[in-house]
Amino acid sequence: MKKAISILALSILVSLPVSAAKYDYGLEAKKIGVDTYLFLGKKEDFSFQNGGNIVNTGFIVTSSGVVVIDTGSSKRYGEQMLAEIRKQADKPVYKVINTHHHPDHFLGNQSFKPAPIAALKGTVKDIKSSGEMFSENLYRMTGDWMRGTEAVVPDVTLQPGAEEIGGHQIEYIELSGHTGSDLAVFDRTTGVLFAGDLVFYNRTLTTPHAIPEKWFVALDRLSKLPFKVLVPGHGEPVTDLSAIEQTRDYLRWLVETLDSAANKGQSMNEVMQEKIPARFANLALVKSEFNRSVVHLFPAVEKKTLHRAN
Ligand SMILES: [Zn+2]
Structure with missing residues (x-):
């Protein structure tokens, strides 16, 4: 019996990917501009296999x-991010910034303490109210990768505008649309724009807290910035408008599809059968994210349509 259990345990261990077994995210800092580095996440959903490394x-x-x-x-x-940062820079962490309150963007905060952790007012509030719940959810999805993780609320409220930090002119741009509070960080000195989840590239956008009409306004604003490199929240960095345009194109199709379904009086299940245009076929997770977006957004669209009809 004992032997049977140990063989079973061994076969489970062998079947795990090496990185998961060692809880190593394999983070590599990729230089994307002067003084600027990126850890590129996988274009996947949260899973035990990726441990939640799905974010830039x-x-x-x-x-x-x-x-x-x-x-x-x-x-x-x-912790692993900080260790990789140490390989590139022998300076202390001056400041940590959270672009918005989604768990893949802030649950590593505690490893950077005592450095100041800054976010927009709305993001601080949302992390305070939902942080623990997000952390528990991720524990369920990725298991022991989450060991010891606590939701650390930012301790500095970031004011929108420009700040000079060690020779870099950094602009904090307050926007919304992906959530109620989204921050874009634009380094005017290097031309690198960290767009957070306002921009996705070759990975379908997510909408649990989306406000589409505000998201379009944010995309217009970002498209006017003189960036050299744009880092989306998910997907590869780009040097042109392609990621913004792809995000806008999909979001517009999504909104129009939901509007027209509501006007036709379709059910949620019927909307989910909608054919996804060929131009979005290369977006990772397009079918599952579309279905999720229907669940997130369709009830409000239906309500608005009914209201208009009455
Ligand atoms: Zn997000």
């Missing part, structure tokens, strides 16, 4: 210290 995070090395943009999905992610 980054950092800027300034003469005053390192500015960290988003901290990943767990305490382990934050």
